[in-house]
Amino acid sequence: MPNRRRFLQGLSSVPLLGGTAAAAAAGTARRDYFQELGIKPFINAAGTYTTLTASLMLPEVVQAIEFASKRFVRLHEVHDAVGKRIASLIGCEAAMVTAGAASALTLGTAACITGSNREFILRLPDTAGMKNEVIVQKSHRYGYDRAVRNCGTKFVEVETREDLEAAVNERTAMMLFFNANDNVGKIKAAEFVELGKKHKVPTFTDAAADAPPVENLSKYIKMGFDLVTFSGGKGIRGPQSAGLLLGRKDLIEAARLNGPPNSDTIGRGMKVNKEELLGMMVAVEVFLKKDHQAEWRDWERRIKVIADSVASTKSVKTEAFVPEISNAVPHLRITWDEAALNITAREAVKKLREGDPSIELRPGAAKGVEVAVWMLEPGEDRTVAKRIREVLKGA
Numbered sequence: 001m002p003n004r005r006r007f008l009q010g011l012s013s014v015p016l017l018g019g020t021a022a023a024a025a026a027g028t029a030r031r032d033y034f035q036e037l038g039i040k041p042f043i044n045a046a047g048t049y050t051t052l053t054a055s056l057m058l059p060e061v062v063q064a065i066e067f068a069s070k071r072f073v074r075l076h077e078v079h080d081a082v083g084k085r086i087a088s089l090i091g092c093e094a095a096m097v098t099a100g101a102a103s104a105l106t107l108g109t110a111a112c113i114t115g116s117n118r119e120f121i122l123r124l125p126d127t128a129g130m131k132n133e134v135i136v137q138k139s140h141r142y143g144y145d146r147a148v149r150n151c152g153t154k155f156v157e158v159e160t161r162e163d164l165e166a167a168v169n170e171r172t173a174m175m176l177f178f179n180a181n182d183n184v185g186k187i188k189a190a191e192f193v194e195l196g197k198k199h200k201v202p203t204f205t206d207a208a209a210d211a212p213p214v215e216n217l218s219k220y221i222k223m224g225f226d227l228v229t230f231s232g233g234k235g236i237r238g239p240q241s242a243g244l245l246l247g248r249k250d251l252i253e254a255a256r257l258n259g260p261p262n263s264d265t266i267g268r269g270m271k272v273n274k275e276e277l278l279g280m281m282v283a284v285e286v287f288l289k290k291d292h293q294a295e296w297r298d299w300e301r302r303i304k305v306i307a308d309s310v311a312s313t314k315s316v317k318t319e320a321f322v323p324e325i326s327n328a329v330p331h332l333r334i335t336w337d338e339a340a341l342n343i344t345a346r347e348a349v350k351k352l353r354e355g356d357p358s359i360e361l362r363p364g365a366a367k368g369v370e371v372a373v374w375m376l377e378p379g380e381d382r383t384v385a386k387r388i389r390e391v392l393k394g395a
Contacts, residue, residue: 042358043380047327047372048209048234052360055237055375057279064282065239065275073274075261082277083252086244086284092221094252096245097232097280098259099270101208104229104245105147107267109134111227111254112174112202113151121258124266125152131173135164135201137185140178144206148176151266160186161195168199179207179220180326193224202226202251208243209326211235214292217246217284227251232276235329235374238283242276299330302373302381306332309385313392315340327372335368336392343395345369351391359387 034041048054057065079096087095098104113130114120120130134148138157145155153173158164164175164187175196182189189205196203204227210216212235220228227247233240245255259267300320307318315337322328338344343351345368352359362370371388373381 040358042353042360043377043384044360044375045371045373045380045384046360046362047375048231049363050240054231054233054240055235056377057233057239058237058283058286060286061238061279061283064278068273068275068278071274075274078274078277079256079272082281083256085281087246089284089288090221090246091218092228092246094247094249096252096256096259097272097277098229098243098245099272100233100241101206101229101231101243102144102147103259103267103270104243104255105144105204105206106150106270107255107259108204108227108229108245108247108251109148109151109153109174109176110258110266111251112204113153114258115250115254116257118257121266122264124258125150127152131171133167133169133171134174134176135167135172136176136178137181137187139185140176140181142178142181144208145176145178158187161191164195165199168201172199172201175201175203177203177205177225179205179210183324189220189225190223196226197224202248204228204247209234210328211287212292212329214288217288221246232280232283235327236283236287238280239276242272242280244280244284296330299373302376303330303332303371305381306371306373306385306388307334309389310334310392313341313389316392329372329374331362332371332373333365333368334371334388341392341395343392348388348391348395352387355387355391357383357387359384 044052046052083094083096087093098107110124113127113132114124132153133156134153135156135158136145138159141157149155156167158167175192177189177192179189193203203225205220205225206229207216207220208229208231211230217230225247227245230236230244232238232242232244245252258265260271262268303320307320310316310318317335319333321331321333323331345365348369349361352361362372371384376384
């Protein structure tokens, strides 16, 4: 054993192959992995989109991940302890960390179907003999409801209160609400919850992109939803592959039974490791404690820097706005007379993306371009301002 220890200690002083003498002296070789792989990073003026790798983890989160990476623990114990801590911080009966909000949708749905029935858990997505209908407003169907259908469910679409009450039957397992579409559905959130309580059907709202504001973490639980999910790697700035499932204790316990690390379950592949569990817990702690008003003022300052930079450009108009629900933080909309400047919004987006540095803007703008400032690193607001001015004036 002493010989092995001396051998390992000796290895720590050997320079890494290919590393410089300076790197070896510092004890580590710094590699630019993205450069090695031919991947070009960009300045994120788009927002927390999964395809753009959402947000950057907080330093405290990275520290928690590093801490967990160096120790063996029993995974069930970490799930239990972290869930209990997060629930106490947010003020809900129970909580669990999931493999993103989509995983939370699957596990929460499974919980509403199977409860703690071991036979049912083993059979999913075969729902023969189980409650398997999910009531959803037609206007709330969206790209992520596949995560609900994975459980072998059948969607029952409704539009009005009367439709919903007529749709409830002995096969109804759950009522699903997509929070971002609250303003387009005829049944608003509070009424949806009230109908769920009336008919004793669990209600589940997907609020994945709805934090900040910080109050939302407890808002929907207080409103009465039985289950709520948030993305962990968007505004909360935890690991991108993590999410939160919050709600009734019995349903969270059932969701745990349907998920990892339990084998032979529909959620077995939705693994959450000890690093993500601790990282998500710390992200929630920091998110709840931060000075949100000061952060908001900084976002407004960034918008002013960018807006001022193009104020003198011919025909350009700027407008600050805050999306009504999802990503409800300050954004900047820039519009111009495309004929006068001889450049379209699509061409401007392309030039910014292909330039150096590469800049991504908020996708899907109805007119002009939209800039999200909340994912910018310090100083990047000035870089974005300079590049947008160059692209518009250069045209």
